[in-house]
Amino acid sequence: MITKLAGGVVLDPANGVNGERRDLFMDNGRIVAAPADGRVDRSYDLRGLVAMAGAIDIHSHVSGGKVNLARLLMSEDHRDVTVARGALTRSGGGEATPSSFVTGYRYAAMGYTAAFEPAMVPSNARAAHLEMADLPIIDKGTYVMLGNDELLLRMLAEGAEQERIDDYVAWMMQATAALGVKTVNPGGISAFKFNGRGLDIDQAGPQHGVTPRRIIQALARAVSELGVPHPLHTHCNNLGIPGNIETTLATIAAAEGFPIHLTHAQFHSYGTEGDRHFSSAAARLAEAVNRNRNVTLDVGQIMFGQTVTASADTMAQYRNRVFASPDKWISMDIECDGGCGLVPFHYRDTNFVNALQWAIGLELFLLIADPWRVFLTTDHPNGAPFTAYPTLVRLLMDRGYRNDCLKTLHPAAQKATNLGSIAREYTLEEIAIMTRASPARLLGLADRGQLGIGAAADITVYADDADRERMFRAPRYVFKDGVEVSGESGIAAMPMGATHVVRPEFDKGATGPIKRFFDDHMTVGFAHFPLSPGELADAGIRVLEHACRPRTRA
């Protein structure tokens, strides 16, 4: 069945199309060329409308044990925000911690067709994937967390060859059905279990004496040598601490030129200047990103209001428990491979620190020159729920609105930021790059984030509106794999999206030490730790495997 989207203005930066009026055709879930005989089965009139690929969120805590604990902790969120079942849709609720079905509906209704869970603890992989079987419509995938796992730390302490580390990382990615590798406060989560309360990048951790720098170095290189498209997804040490810009810049250096992605960089761009010893270091980080082509980042913008911070970084979360609002928090040490900490936050524009955090995030967006290397996130739900994205788009595209908002903030914060003097406004093309073309490229999803012939027919159609918040809040149509999933009367269909994975190769003969480690020390044996090949399919999950570049050896 051929569907024609007729006469829309198309923004497809991956294919060099910037605002041209053209027709799009979809058949069997793919974008196809115009049929030779001109026959189409269905046509949508897109005159006056703007079409882009479906948006892709590269960092959003949507699934897994940590998210479920956040739902439990945020019971007020589920009492206050409820969503009724519909003819097609399931009931649920929550704003900061939405239930799985509601997460899918809200993303789809906002024009997103994929979101990636960025912090899957290895031991939680099976449960996280089973949960994602109930995350409808959008595509998904996970980054597996390494860098606080006992076996890697031990290998580094023993001076294991990089090749063995590469094998381990590849084995772990296959075992957990991951799309990328994440490291969170490298070494720090492990150190907290030994009662360490802080860990600097060149500080030797407990037990093994391994520094965060060494962990970052080894993992960034492993991911690169394995040919995994997504660079090491890095949550730096010292999250939230004034002066942590030095750690963040040192993290870039630690990657030694290998590709590295800095996540929720706003929380890692703090200086110590001023009377309050808390200042913006966004300009310094932006300058480093502009200079180092191997670096990408997502911002983790905060927006004012109630949310909950959900992070594997137990060290930072324990430190931040004093800011819990409401006053309750969870910390959990997990299986010698990770952890999770949940702390509710209410960001207030009347609070100096919160107000400056807001400005720092926007400074990062506006000072990084290349829209292909900066990504739009709120680190959902840590900076704000993902439903804040349309407002954030307006802040980037509309300087007048941005400066009006700035004027309402804590006065000392207004003085501490250069935001008011930054003239830049994002263009629609830059938004399309940052939310479509570039995320797909950074994740290795060749057939997503673009509208070329053969691409997946994930398409979002907006009414062009000078109020960019209104425009991005409610697209006119959203197509997922060619099916209209969201239209003028809400959710129109409920297909299940796919789970994206890569399967980098490893030396099958090199798994002996991994087996011994699991069987001797862990409470899940080597036989059952990995997801078996058919397990996800048996749970009704459609797995889409993407290619890695050929493995290289040093």
Added chain:
Amino acid sequence: MPSIACPFCGLVCDDLLLEEGRVDSRGCAKGAAGFARPEGIREHRIAGGPVPFAAAAAAAATLLAGAQQPLIAGLGADIAGVRALLALADRTGAIVDRWQSAAQLSNLAVMQRAGALAATFGEIANRADVVLLLGRDPSREHPRLFERLLRNRTALYRAGAPWVSYLGPPALAPADIALAVPAPVEASSLVDALAALSAMVRGKRVAGNAAALPLAALGQIAERLKAARYGAILWEAAAFALGEAQIAAALVLHILRILNLTTRCVGLPLGGGDNAQGAAQAMLWQAGWPGRISFATGTPEHDPWRFDAERLLAAREVDALLWVAALSPTPPPATTVPTVALVGPDVTLPAAPAVEIRVGVPALDHAGAVVRADTVIALPLAAARPSALPSVAAAAAAILERIGASR
């Protein structure tokens, strides 16, 4: 010889051995009994008379769809089963509850209100150098707990066995592990003893009028916990009187918060047999609440008192019951409420329910996955004696399909 996982308590040990249909349960009586369950009844029935599966599913659909207020209870199923039951509940506006879930919800209520300091089995097995067991011998419900978490010989970060102490009634004390300092206290004074312990870890003196409390032993426990590198407090909410389980969990959290100012100490609430944590997790992700949920108004509502299955049946506030017991062989509660029983083949039914659907037992009849008591880890189950019995997931889906989109 392939190793398999065992779903018959919250430990979900995964080192049992399967050879030619026989399971070596590694000395665990509970696991052995689980894997030796008889093949039992394999036919579906309406009002006691055998019918094909499709007819039973259709009758169940008619009963649930026609009810003013259906109740889905028991929820003894694997993750796929619970997911499918929740879909059915959402469609029919049912209330869902496990059975006698008050103990589990006591712990979860404290987490909802105040939070938690917790750890998984792997952390405790590899790190805990000081362990306090509360309330009763946890190995009664978790037979291999000591072997796997406290007596494991290859712990990564502690040398030798942990210092273990027990605070609780002497009659329920663990016999199978050496206790450095037993702190005998009757069940009626257990919460008082915890309060005294929390004062002691804060460095307060406890007055001598607390005659029923083993103050000297509590003092030693407090000092050990403060000096520990990584302490752990293990308890089962079910060991406490109903009104006291929440107080106990809150006091444990209070103690943990004080200790973590200077060292590390974590809590491990045990229980979680019958995939209780898997059910709670699926309810959380699908509906935002860990149990006792009503879908009657079209949106999920949680109320630990109103949506207690036992109370609802006693008060006859429901007019149809879907009883689910695929994991533990628990017959439906005695009730005159018309019942659809989704039960394992070896469950003896005291009276013929309106509809009886015999479902497979996960790990025996079919593969699946369940979640351990420590919540983070799901384990795959193999089919030790595969059969054609439908899973709970398949049965719930068949019922839902026959209800269709009519409601």
